[in-house]
Amino acid sequence: MKTRLGAAVGAVVALALLLSGCGAASSDAKVTLTMWAWDPNIDKVVALWNAAHPTIQVKVSNPAGGDQLVSKMITAHQAKNGPDIGKVEYQSLPALVAGGVVRDITDDTKTTVKDFDDATLKATRFDGKVYGIPQDSAPLMLFYRTDVFQKYGLAVPTTWDQYAQEARTLHQKAPSVQMTNFDAQDPGWFTGLVQQAGANWWRLSGTTWHVDINDALSNKVAAYWQGLVQDGLVAKNPSFSPQWNKQMNDGSLATWVSGAWAPAQLGGIAPSTKGKWTVAPLPSWTAGDTSTGIWGGSAMTVTTDSQHPAQAAQFISWLNTDPTAVTAQIKQINIYPAATSGRSLDVLKSPPAFFPNQANYYDLVKQAAPGAHAFTMWGPNVTVTFSSYTDAFGKALQFGTPFSAALDTVQSATVSDLKKKGFTVA
Amino acid sequence: MTTLSPVARRRHSRHLLPYGLVLPAVVLFLLFVVAPGIYALILSFESRKVTGGLLGSTTTVMFAGLDNYVGALSDGGFWASLGRMLVVGIVTVGCTVGLALLFALLLDTPRARLTRFARLSIFLPYAVPGVIATLLWGFLYLPATSPIGGRVINYFGVTEVYFTVANVAIWGSVGFNMIVMYTALRSLPPEIYEAARLDGASDLQIAVRVKVPLLRPAIAMCCLFTVLAALQLFNEPNTLRPLSNAISSDWVPLMKIYTDAFVNADISSAAATSTLITVAALVVSLVAARMVQGQVGRAGKGDD
Structure with missing residues (x-):
């Protein structure tokens, strides 16, 4: 009886190890990053990166949106199996930093942050540490x-x-x-x-x-x-x-x-x-x-669970500052970009597909953006x-x-x- | 090393066989019920405090004693959620068992037609997953999309919402309970009915005076199932929640636990409330199971 129970427990443990082992397998040559985001068509933007970077592949999945994704990220972090990259709305970022879910990426983003004005960066930089790269601005x-x-x-x-x-x-x-x-x-x-x-x-x-x-x-x-x-x-x-x-x-x-x-x-x-x-x-x-306010707007973050934070930071920097990537995001997801350079891209001269009647759509958004007030910091x-x-x-x-x-x-x-x-x- | 005689060896292996057979169940029970239960119990005696920096990036776990339990029990929201669960539960248990009994009796009358079709269509909702059933009902309830008078009746009104939620649960579970009772009815010996008919009893009298008393064990069983399901009410209100302002995030105890654990990041309070609910559910099930056993015993005596 005793030995059989022992053998059975052993078998179960072995099986569990085997299952978890499958997920953790990785090689230094090629890195695969997982990303959680809910934007429709973000996969098309990521495909551009994957085509150009065969050694750093990004896999997107959409387990939930907005606040629900925050809950999922917290839960996944407790189980130590969070994604490498997560899309987080500005208001939830401090909570995820406090929960130890999101990583300090200051050292990997020294040049990237220069592409954002201070008002935008305020939402992702606390105590002088950078916890995410802003994706869009939503006056x-x-x-x-x-x-x-x-x-x-x-x-x-x-x-x-x-x-x-x-x-x-x-x-x-x-x-x-x-x-x-x-x-x-x-x-x-x-x-x-x-x-x-x-x-x-x-x-x-x-x-x-x-x-x-x-x-x-x-x-x-x-x-x-x-x-x-x-x-x-x-x-x-x-x-x-x-x-x-x-x-x-x-x-x-x-x-x-x-x-x-x-x-x-x-x-x-x-x-x-x-x-x-x-x-x-x-x-x-x-x-x-x-004056106006802000509803939503998100940053891309790297999690503390990520095994490849440098590569993940490199990817989110590209996603939110590279002209090709930002153009693709504006076209596919209709974001109003957070990056300063992104705001003068040619693609903003034509309106979103759903607003063919309003040629100056992005002009109006651009005029409103500087008047957008945000809380000093989200709790x-x-x-x-x-x-x-x-x-x-x-x-x-x-x-x-x-x-x-x-x-x-x-x-x-x-x-x-x-x-x-x-x-x-x- | 002692050698066992063939007989002794056979007896030895015969002793082991039952253990071997229950082993998988025991292992699964230990891994997925006992272990998480113990973990929840440990969590419920802890509290987490943050330190360091304005965002408190360092968390310290401390022994909290009974603080989480005191907090849960002194929280008005907890008692209110318990009260709402009770209201929905009473409506659900009464209607589910009542309707299931009614349908089973109707299907069992000699004059019933299309019984196979009727049985299947009453049972079918049970096969629809709870979340999908709730979404479906959600569309039926909302004024803008309602074909069942959502513009006239406010299905998400202060009082109506209890029935709105209960209705989804009842719709989903009547079929299953009906089958349990119908099967019990079919297994009763037909001679009893013949005897009753010879004594001049009508179909209605047979149903009320003969079938219902003999069905008591099955009815008791169905009550137990439904009470247990009512204690676990979560899917229906949680799925209906985003459709209106009527259902709060702590509407029933399980929703409160979910919100505490996964939205408010307060896993210790959630664990304490879970423990309280589990103990309450165990007590209720033991009492209910004892009552069911009493009914079965009495029915058995009646057969003699």
């Missing part, structure tokens, strides 16, 4: 349905007051059409809006964190949207759901406040609206102000803040409770988690 813009605006005689709003007025006009003329929807499921959308208003949710003095989620500026934004929701001018359902896709497609929603990456997504969201959308600068709080527990946002604002919409109370909930959840994890909080 918030106002996307509106040209056909719906024409049909109901609406003017393109330049201030938020005007936006509310047009929403009211629209509601009177067509009660079934709403100006947009308030998205309680995507915190990145709301943080973009409060960034425009000048809020700064996380600040640092030394190594002490200051959290200001329920400050006056955020409350101003929350109160404005609560008014629109209460008057029925703005829908309450979340974005990126089958319901929302249909509304976007059939013209039940007249505008979408979104990042500059929207054209690549709209094709999947509302396929029959090609050429019907137009982009405009985000409405401002005071007339003439050119190291932003995942907690974000899941608290979806719960608190979802509840506020469901039960009709005040948005200000939801902001208080997010604030206290964030602070108590920071303290619990051992950070110093003022």
